[in-house]
Amino acid sequence: MVKISLVVTKRYKKSVSTSTPAILSLSLLLGLVISYVLIWFFTKLDPASFFSTFYSTLASYAGLLEPLLFLSLLGTAISVAFYGSFWNVGAEGQYVLGMLGAIYLVMFSPASSMLLGSDGTTAGVAKLLAVALGGFLGSLWSLLPGVLKAYTKIGEVPVMLLMNYIAYSISDYLTAGPWKGRYTYGYIRTDLIPESSKLTVIPGFEILRYEVVAAVAIVFIGAYLLIERTWLGLEIKVLGSNPVALRSSGRDEKKTIVLVSAISGFIAGLAGALRLLGYDYRLAYNIGDGKTGFYGYTAILVAWLSFRDLKLVLPSALIVSALSSFGYRMQMSLKGLLPPGVSAFAFSQIFIGVTLAVYTVIRITKEYSVKLVVAR
Amino acid sequence: MSMFFPPGRLILRVVGLTKRFPGVLALDRVSLELYSSEIHSILGENGSGKSTLAKIIAGIYTPDEGYIEILGKSVKLLNPIDAVSYGIYYIPQTPNLIERLTVVENVLMVMRSYGVFARTSSIRDLVVEEFRRIGSPVDPEARVSELSYTQRQVVELVRASLLRVRVLLVDEVTTYLPTSIRERFYGYLRKMKSEGRTVLLITHKVSEAVDVADRVTVLRSGRVVRTLERAEFDVDYVRRLMFGEDYSASELLKNALSSISITENRRAVVKLDRVWTASENGGPVLKDVELSVKPGEVLGIVGISGSGQRELAEVLVGLRPVKSGRYYVDGLDVTNRGPEVIRAAGVGFISEAPLYYNLSGDLSLVENLALAIRGRLFLPLKLLTSKTRELIEKYGIAAASPKTPVKVLSGGNVMRFAIARELEFAKKVLVVLNPSRSLDERFVSSFTSAIRKLSQSSNLSVIYISESLDEVLRVSDSIAVISGGRIVGTFTRESVEREVLEKLMVM
Numbered sequence: 001m002v003k004i005s006l007v008v009t010k011r012y013k014k015s016v017s018t019s020t021p022a023i024l025s026l027s028l029l030l031g032l033v034i035s036y037v038l039i040w041f042f043t044k045l046d047p048a049s050f051f052s053t054f055y056s057t058l059a060s061y062a063g064l065l066e067p068l069l070f071l072s073l074l075g076t077a078i079s080v081a082f083y084g085s086f087w088n089v090g091a092e093g094q095y096v097l098g099m100l101g102a103i104y105l106v107m108f109s110p111a112s113s114m115l116l117g118s119d120g121t122t123a124g125v126a127k128l129l130a131v132a133l134g135g136f137l138g139s140l141w142s143l144l145p146g147v148l149k150a151y152t153k154i155g156e157v158p159v160m161l162l163m164n165y166i167a168y169s170i171s172d173y174l175t176a177g178p179w180k181g182r183y184t185y186g187y188i189r190t191d192l193i194p195e196s197s198k199l200t201v202i203p204g205f206e207i208l209r210y211e212v213v214a215a216v217a218i219v220f221i222g223a224y225l226l227i228e229r230t231w232l233g234l235e236i237k238v239l240g241s242n243p244v245a246l247r248s249s250g251r252d253e254k255k256t257i258v259l260v261s262a263i264s265g266f267i268a269g270l271a272g273a274l275r276l277l278g279y280d281y282r283l284a285y286n287i288g289d290g291k292t293g294f295y296g297y298t299a300i301l302v303a304w305l306s307f308r309d310l311k312l313v314l315p316s317a318l319i320v321s322a323l324s325s326f327g328y329r330m331q332m333s334l335k336g337l338l339p340p341g342v343s344a345f346a347f348s349q350i351f352i353g354v355t356l357a358v359y360t361v362i363r364i365t366k367e368y369s370v371k372l373v374v375a376r
Numbered sequence: 377m378s379m380f381f382p383p384g385r386l387i388l389r390v391v392g393l394t395k396r397f398p399g400v401l402a403l404d405r406v407s408l409e410l411y412s413s414e415i416h417s418i419l420g421e422n423g424s425g426k427s428t429l430a431k432i433i434a435g436i437y438t439p440d441e442g443y444i445e446i447l448g449k450s451v452k453l454l455n456p457i458d459a460v461s462y463g464i465y466y467i468p469q470t471p472n473l474i475e476r477l478t479v480v481e482n483v484l485m486v487m488r489s490y491g492v493f494a495r496t497s498s499i500r501d502l503v504v505e506e507f508r509r510i511g512s513p514v515d516p517e518a519r520v521s522e523l524s525y526t527q528r529q530v531v532e533l534v535r536a537s538l539l540r541v542r543v544l545l546v547d548e549v550t551t552y553l554p555t556s557i558r559e560r561f562y563g564y565l566r567k568m569k570s571e572g573r574t575v576l577l578i579t580h581k582v583s584e585a586v587d588v589a590d591r592v593t594v595l596r597s598g599r600v601v602r603t604l605e606r607a608e609f610d611v612d613y614v615r616r617l618m619f620g621e622d623y624s625a626s627e628l629l630k631n632a633l634s635s636i637s638i639t640e641n642r643r644a645v646v647k648l649d650r651v652w653t654a655s656e657n658g659g660p661v662l663k664d665v666e667l668s669v670k671p672g673e674v675l676g677i678v679g680i681s682g683s684g685q686r687e688l689a690e691v692l693v694g695l696r697p698v699k700s701g702r703y704y705v706d707g708l709d710v711t712n713r714g715p716e717v718i719r720a721a722g723v724g725f726i727s728e729a730p731l732y733y734n735l736s737g738d739l740s741l742v743e744n745l746a747l748a749i750r751g752r753l754f755l756p757l758k759l760l761t762s763k764t765r766e767l768i769e770k771y772g773i774a775a776a777s778p779k780t781p782v783k784v785l786s787g788g789n790v791m792r793f794a795i796a797r798e799l800e801f802a803k804k805v806l807v808v809l810n811p812s813r814s815l816d817e818r819f820v821s822s823f824t825s826a827i828r829k830l831s832q833s834s835n836l837s838v839i840y841i842s843e844s845l846d847e848v849l850r851v852s853d854s855i856a857v858i859s860g861g862r863i864v865g866t867f868t869r870e871s872v873e874r875e876v877l878e879k880l881m882v883m
C-alpha cells in the first residue's frame with residue numbers, strides 16, 4: 001500500500017519580517033505572467049496588448065493616486081486592527097458610516113447652515129467637524145463587534161460582514177427617504193453638498209485634495225506612533241501575539257480589544273467622510289452596488305499583504321491599486337473576446353486573485369516547509 | 377537488529393559547522409563524531425549553542441559553513457524530513473505537540489509522517505503499553521492541553537521511543553522528570569545503545585551526563601572546548617570546562633541555606649483559605665488548599681508532575697478562577713479579581729513556560745520589559761532600553777541587542793530574561809513555577825541565592841513551586857507537599873526529613 005501524506009513544518013526563520021517589498025514585487029510579476037497564460041487560454045489575447053495595458057495602467061499614475069490614497073487610509077485602519085488580531089472585515093461598513101456622518105453634518109445638521117454661511121470663513125470648521133463625525137460613526141460601527149468579541153466571545157468576522165450590509169441599507173434608506181434630493185434628474189440620490197464644504201483641489205493635480213493628502217500623512221504617522229511608541233500600541237501588539245501574557249501582566253484584555261476596534265473604525269470612518277467631501281459630493285441609492293468601489297473590502301488585501309508591518313501599507317496599497325485598475329482596463333479590452341457565458345468582470349478578477357495567491361504561496365513556503373511524503 | 381551497526385562504527389560526523397544568527401555566532405567550527413552504541417552528551421551553559429547544533433543535525437537549520445557526513449558520505453540535510461530519512465529524530469527543548477489532539481493522536485501523527493503505519497487500534501495498544509513501561513501516569517486519551525509541561529515531555533519521549541530511529545537527539549528533556557521515570561528513560565537510552573543505536577543527550581545536569589554518557593563534549597560560546605572519554609569524567613572538571621576557570625563546586629554549596637528566622641507574629645502576606653478550583657473540563661484540581669506566607673518567607677511547594685502545581689500558580693496570579701474559598705494578598709481580598717488587581721498588589725510571576733505565560737516572543741526584549749510595568753501615552757523608550765541593557769548585563773543574558781525579539785533567544789536565555797524582569801518587578805510576592813528546567817546549574821544557583829537575598833533584604837514573600845525536591849530544599853524556609861490537588865503536609869525546613877517529603881509526594 002502506498003500512502004501519501006502532506007507534511008507541513010514551520011521553518012525556523014533567520015529574519016523576523018515576514019513580508020518584504022521583494023516578495024511583493026515577485027508576486028506581482030509572477031501573477032502577471034500566470035494570469036496572462038490563463039487569459040490567453042480563453043481569449044488568445046496577444047501578449048503585446050495585455051502587457052501594454054498593464055504598462056499604460058502604471059503610466060497613468062493619476063488614475064492610481066485616488067485609489068492609492070483611500071486604500072492607504074483603509075489599509076492602515078485594518079492593519080492597526082490586525083496587530084491586535086482583531087479581524088476588521090467591516091471597514092466597508094465603517095467607511096459608509098463615515099460618509100453618512102459627513103453628509104449629515106454639511107447638509108442636514110443645524111450646524112451646517114451656521115457654519116457654511118455665505119462668507120465661507122467657517123467652512124474649514126464645518127469640514128473638520130464633518131470628518132470628525134464620520135470618524136466617530138465609523139468607530140461606533142466597529143465598537144459594537146469589538147464589545148461583542150470582548151465580552152461575549154462572539155467572533156467579530158460574521159458580525160462585521162452583517163453590519164456592512166446594514167450600513168448599506170441605512171444609507172439607501174436615508175438616500176431614498178429623508179435625504180432624497182430635489183435636483184436629481186430622476187435619479188434616487190441626495191443633492192450635492194454645498195460648494196464651500198467640498199475639499200480643496202490641489203492646483204495641477206485634479207485628482208488630489210489637500211485635505212486627503214494631509215489626512216493620509218497624519219493617519220499613517222499617527223498609526224505608526226501608536227503602534228511603535230505608545231503603551232496602548234504595545235498592549236495591542238501583545239493582544240495580537242500572546243493574549244495570555246497580556247492578561248498575566250495585569251492588563252485588561254477586553255478593554256484593549258474594544259479600544260483597538262474603535263481606533264480602527266475611526267480611521268475607516270474618516271476615510272469615508274473624506275471620500276464624500278472630496279470626490280462623491282453626494283450619496284446615491286444602491287450604494288452596495290459598487291458605488292463605494294468596495295474599497296473597504298479591497299483594503300483587507302492591503303492589510304493582508306502588509307501583515308503587521310505598517311511600513312508596507314503604502315507599497316501594498318500601490319500594488320493593489322494597480323491591480324484593480326488594471327483589472328478594470330482588462331475588462332474593457334476583453335469585451336467581445338470572451339466565449340459566451342464568461343464575464344469580463346470575472347477575468348479582471350483573475351489577475352488580482354492569481355497575484356494574491358502567488359503572494360500567499362511564497363509567504364507560506366518561506367515560513368513553512370511543505371513536503372509530500374510517499375510511504376510504502 | 378539488522379538496521380543497526382555493531383558498536384564503534386562511525387555513524388555521523390559533523391565537520392567545521394559554523395552558524396551565525398544576526399549579531400551572534402552560535403556555532404564556531406564545531407566538529408564532532410558520533411558512533412554506534414554510544415550515548416554522547418553535550419554540555420554547555422545557556423546560549424552556548426547546544427540546541428543549534430542539534431537542530432542542524434536534525435535538518436531544522438542549515439549551517440553557514442561545514443558539513444555533515446553520515447556513514448562516510450557527505451549529506452545535505454535541508455529540512456527535517458531529510459534527516460528523518462537517515463533515521464535521525466530530534467526531541468526539542470520545548471514539547472512540540474498539538475494541543476487540541478489527544479496523546480495517542482499526537483503519537484500517531486508523527487508515526488505516519490515517519491512512514492510507520494499500522495492500524496490505529498494496534499498503535500493505540502502499543503502507546504498504552506509504552507506509557508506503562510516507562511511508568512508514567514499520562515492518560516493516553518487525554519488532550520495535550522490538559523497535561524503539565526513534564527507530562528508533555530514524557531509524551532515526546534514515548535513518541536520517540538516508538539520510532540525506530542538510528543540517531544536520537546534529546547534536547548534538555550530529562551531535567552524535570554520524576555526520578556523514577558528518569559531512571560527508566562535512561563534505561564531505555566541504554567537499551568537503544570545496546571542495540572547499536574546512537575543517542576545525543578543535551579542536558580544541564582552535569583552529574584547525570586557523567587553518569588549515563590560514554591563521552592561528553594563541552595561547548596562554550598559556540599566552540600567545542602573538549603570531548604572527554606569516560607576515563608576523564610570528573611564533575612568538577614567538567615563544570616570548569618563549561619563555565620570557565622573561576623568556577624568551583626564550592627560556589628554551589630555556598631548558596632546552601634543559611635537558616636533565617638521569620639518573626640512569627642507577622643501577619644501573612646499571602647493567604648489561601650480553603651480554595652478549590654476546577655480543570656478545563658470541570659473536575660476539581662485544587663482541593664481545599666490552605667496556605668499562608670509571611671513577609672520574607674520562602675514557601676516551597678513540592679509534588680510530582682501534574683499534582684495541581686500549574687493550577688495553583690494560575691490561581692495565585694489570577695489567571696484561573698477560584699470555585700470556592702478566599703484568596704488574600706496583604707489583607708486585601710483578591711478572590712477572582714483577576715491579574716489586574718493581583719499584579720497591582722505587587723505579585724510577580726515566573727513560570728515554566730515563559731513564552732506562554734509571561735512574554736510575547738514576537739516582541740523585543742525592551743517591549744517585553746515594558747509589559748511588566750504600566751504607563752500613560754508614550755513609552756519611555758530610552759529609559760526602557762537602558763534598563764534592558766542593565767538586565768542583560770546583570771543576568772548574563774545572551775542577546776544580540778535589546779531590540780532582539782525574545783523568540784530568537786536560546787531556551788535558557790528566554791527563561792533568564794523572564795526571571796530578570798520579574799525579580800525586578802515583584803514588590804511583595806513572587807510566584808515561581810518550575811523555573812530551572814532550561815537553566816544551567818550556575819544560573820540556577822545564582823537565581824536561588826537571589827531569591828534568598830530578596831526575601832531577606834526586601835521582605836519579598838516567595839511561593840516556590842517545583843518538581844525538584846533538591847531545589848525546594850535549597851531555597852525554602854518552609855515546605856508544603858502537594859498531591860492530587862491537596863496540600864498533604866506543611867513543614868518548616870529544619871523539621872523535615874527528605875524521605876518524609878518523598879513519601880508524601882507519591883501518596
Ligand SMILES: Nc1ncnc2c1ncn2[C@@H]1O[C@H](COP(=O)(O)OP(=O)(O)OP(=O)(O)O)[C@@H](O)[C@H]1O
Binds near residue numbers: 012774775816
Ligand atoms: N533562530 C535564531 N535566531 C537568532 N539567534 C538565535 C536563533 N537560535 C539561536 N540563536 C542564538 O544562538 C545562540 C545559541 O543558542 P542555542 O539555542 O543553541 O543555545 P543552547 O546552548 O541550546 O542554550 P540553552 O541552554 O539556553 O538552551 C544564542 O545566543 C541564541 O540567542
Ligand SMILES: [Mg+2]
Binds near residue numbers: 426427428469547548
Ligand atoms: Mg537549548
